[in-house]
Amino acid sequence: MLATLARTATQHPRTVILTWLLFLVLGLGFGTRVFGDLTSSVEDVPGSExxxxxxxxxxxxxxxxxxxxxxxxxxxxxxxxxxxxxxxxxxxxxxxxxxxxxxxxxxxxxxxxxxxxxxxxxxxxxxxxxxxxxxxxxxxxxxxxxxxxxxxxxxGGPLLGEQMGTRAQEDVAQAELITLPAVLIVLLLIFGGLRAAGLPLLVTVSGVAGAFLTLYGFSQFTEISVYAVQIVTMLGLGLAVDYALLMVIRFREERGKTQDVAQAVHATVARAGRTVLFSGLTVAISLSGLVWFPSAFLRSMGLAAGAVVVVDMLAALTLLPALLALFGGKIAPSGAKSRTRGGAWRIGRRSENATAPEPAPGAFFARLALFSARRPLVVSAAVVAVLAVLALPVLGMRINIGDARQLPHDTEARQLYDTVREHYPAGTDTDPVQVLIGSGADPDCEDKIRALPGIRAADRERLSDGTVLLELTPNGTVDGPTATRIVERVRDLRGDEPIQVTGNAASLVDFRSMLAERAPWAVLTVLVGLFALLFAFTGSLLLPLRTLATTLLSLGASLGIVVWVFQDGHGASLLGGEGLGALSLTAPPLIIAIAFGLAMDYELFILSRMRETWLETGDHRAATVEGLRRSGRVVSCAALLLAIVFGGFMTGGFSPILQIGLGLTLAVLIDATVVRMFLVPATMTLLGRRAWWAPPRLRKIHQRYGLHEAPSAAPAPQAPETPETPVRQAPPSP
Known part of the structure; x- marks a missing residue:
């Protein structure tokens, strides 16, 4: 398949580019119509009480x-x-x-x-x-x-949801104005040339436009949340830059080996394209768990994010090779001298397969790998302990629907909230817990409900069919612990009586129940799918387990910091927010799904290089050190670019976007530095040759049906049970 894509790109580049141009026009023309079909409701669970x-x-x-x-x-x-x-x-x-x-x-x-x-x-x-x-x-x-x-x-009411959605879109637009120029500047520093730096941005625009078109198609069959647009923009920009960065850097390497542009494109798609393909699939699978949930908010997030991942992946595997086939001859290969004044910081000035000494950046990452490989137990224990401590606040994490406090003080909704809080008694604008008591219910039920603790006021109204409506105003906030406890107590004491509970607090209780019920299935789907893909990528049974464990650690640490900042209020004001006592229910599911997918993204970048060396040498230590040496700079630069993208979303003042931006920024930085640079080489050293182990039958299946980066690569040597050899740095690949 990859060979076919490469041939199409090199033989018919203009056709491929024109096809994507048409796709771009359709996406920006018709796809943006999805903005008129968005819903701002996030807490409703279809079919819930x-x-x-x-x-x-x-x-x-x-x-x-x-x-x-x-x-x-x-x-x-x-x-x-x-x-x-x-x-x-x-x-x-x-x-x-x-x-x-x-x-x-x-x-x-x-x-x-x-x-x-x-x-x-x-x-x-x-x-x-x-x-x-x-x-x-x-x-x-x-x-x-x-x-x-x-x-x-x-x-209030429908206006509050509209104002929150509008503020979210304004924050995203502001973030784009900040991040796009910043990303372009960093790409110029990385590549030292406008042509190479501009290619990732072309892929980004095409990917986002295609995702909008896909979302518009989905909107004809299901509700799409207003926050889906933010996710499409955020994730589309980040992944497109990641994939294009990997492909362009590999193309420059291949150009250092041959003057034939078409041959360099074929080699790039065959090697780096495999990583992009598997990376896109892993990110899409990580996000597919959201589709398990009946909530329109979560389902549309899964559809939106999955769409942009697939479109970005296809753009990197088709549009980018076509652009390289036409203009790649003008892109300087690795090792070429900089033509910019004063030079430029270029990744891979030399071919990473060259026999000449590696430049400083490659040697730096090799030294990091050697540091962890020489003391794997100490490094593993230290990193795991630090990440576990950072993840501790997750144990006390709470979620709520949120109110106007999520908005900055200069917004109309927040001004109304603050004015009411200043001049009126507590609970004046608190939405009540609404209890519908059917006409055939036991009369004592109403008295028992009224007697529940935490109720500030109770209003009674008889409706047209004899149903009694009790409106219970709780102490505290509309969806605080007191309000949700009232909902749970009413549902516990009603027994078989015809009593129903609704209101914001009830919606939150139902949303939490939905998460608890569907989350195990979503997690199982994601883990099984990722395990299968990682086995197809590596041919190992142990590496997928190690990868999932280290990824969960980095994810827990980043989410724990978000809880510590925005729930507990430590330093939230520095980011333009405040401690709200709980996270927005939009933040944790999105942080978990997206950060998990991105962590797998970087893991595949590193594993692809490790596997190349393992197939060439059969030396697990050489594979660890050389794999990090070859991929460390790519991963670091990709993480820097993604951190800029996600960090830009913290320039607004809408708390859910701040939470998501901080969570994803931390997840990217923690995973690309602490986990991939220290924990991965340490755990790979502890596993030794067993890291690449698989039962003979599965190994034969992988050798026969697996998608290999290099067709000529020999099967991986079998891991004999022998004592470990002394640590040594892997020699440069031939």
């Missing part, structure tokens, strides 16, 4: 969603403010889709006791379709913002 009860409640009540405006002023009793508020309330009441707007001056509890704030709740009519609701909310909010005699902030 909270969703079913919410649908039943919508049928039994004439009113729909609601939102609020808060007006603050030195005094709310000025004639000018009274007149403007009265006119605005009257105008909003007349607008289509509005059910009721109480007078904040005459309705109890809406005027702050300190006389400095007014709360204006707006209730929509029930049964509105999405377009009608959006129009009604927009018109009413705009009219309330026209009150000029005081400071006005409008949010």
């Amino acid at each position: 909270s969703v079913l009860a919410e649908e039943r409640l919508a049928e039994l009540t004439p009113d729909g969603d609601d939102f609020s405006a808060v007006v603050s002023a030195p005094s709310i009793d000025t004639p000018q403010l009274r007149a403007q508020v009265g006119e605005a309330v009257a105008d909003v009441r007349k607008q289509p889709g509005i059910a009721q707007v109480p007078d904040p001056y005459t309705t109890r509890g809406l005027a702050a006791q300190d006389g400095k704030a007014l709360l204006i709740p707006v209730v929509l009519k029930g049964g509105l379709d999405d377009d009608a609701e959006e129009e009604a909310v927009g018109d009413a909010a705009d009219r309330l913002r026209e009150i000029s005699a005081g400071e006005v902030a409008v949010s």
Whole structure:
């Protein structure tokens, strides 16, 4: 397959490029239509009790969603403010889709006791379709913002989700403006030339455009979360740069061996292309676990991320070789002198297979490997201990839906939240736990529910079919531990009675239950798929196990730091956030899925080089040292570029994006430095020749059907049970 792709790229490069150009136009033209079909809801689980009860409640009540405006002023009793508020309330009441707007001056509890704030709740009519609701909310909010005699902030209900989604997209756009120039500068430093540096960016644009087109196709059959766009951008940029970096560096190596551009492209696709293929498949499998979850948010994340991975992989294996076939002759091979003033930091100035001494960067990574290989037990124990300590906060990790505190203080939703907190009693804007008690339920059930601890207030309403609606206002936040405990207690004590619970806290409880129920299957799918792919890549049974274990360590450490910062509040303010007592429920699943896939990405970069030396020499120590020497610089530069990409997403102020950005940045840096540079060579030394072991039958299957980087490579030598030989540095490959 790889040989066919290479032949197509070298024989018909213009056709391949034009095909991708058409794909790019379609992606940017039609694919971006997905922006009009995005949903900002992340906590709903289809078929769950909270969703079913919410649908039943919508049928039994004439009113729909609601939102609020808060007006603050030195005094709310000025004639000018009274007149403007009265006119605005009257105008909003007349607008289509509005059910009721109480007078904040005459309705109890809406005027702050300190006389400095007014709360204006707006209730929509029930049964509105999405377009009608959006129009009604927009018109009413705009009219309330026209009150000029005081400071006005409008949010809540459907507006809060919209504002969060808008802020997330703004943060991503800002991150792109920062990261793209930074990535280009680093690529120029790496390659020392604009042509070579520009190729990864071309692959990136094509990959993201293709992913948008794929998402648009998915949106015709399922809901796509607004956060899917952020993941497509973040992951698409990072992986495209990674794959293109690996391919271009390998092409420059091959150009150092031959003047024939086509031959260099064929060798590049045959060797580095194999790594890109397996890497893309491993990342896609790591993300496929998200598809197991019925949540539209998680499922769309899996589809979005999987789409961009596959498109990036295909672009690296088809578009990039075609570009190299046309323009590769103008890209300086490894070892060529820099033509830039003052030189440039170039990866692989010499062919990595040359017999001349390696430049300093290669020798540095070889020394790191030797350091770990000479004291494998000490290094392994130290690294594992440090990573385990960093991962400890994960044991206390909590997730919640979140509220306006996730947004920066300069946003409208956060201003409303802060104003209400400042001028009104606690719990004023806390969404209640809603309990539907059927007409045939035991009358004592209502009394037992009211008597539950942690309830600040309980309001009762009888609905049209005799169902009693209890609205329980909990102590604390809307989805805090008290609120979720009330939901669980109600469900525990109801027995077989016709009682249902809904509301934000119930949605969070159902989301957690969904995670607990489906997560084992998702994890099993990912681990089995990755184990099979890693065996196909290495021909070993032990290496996949070692790889999965070291990857989980680095993932746990990065997630633990995120918990320590954003849940416990240590240093969150330095990143523009604050400690919220829990992580956003969007962050942990995405950090785990994406970081796990990226860690496997770097592992394959290193294993591919180790395997090359192992096949050439049969010396496991030479394979470890030489593999890290050859791949260390590629992995380090790829990690640097990805860290820039993910770090750019920490320049905004939306807490979920900050959490995801920090988690992925840490995961990349920890994995590419501590794990791959120290723990991997140490554990490879401890395993010795057994690292490449497989039962004879499986080894024959791999030799016959496995996808090999070099067709002429001899089968790996069998590992005899012999004492270990002294540590030595592997000689350069011939």
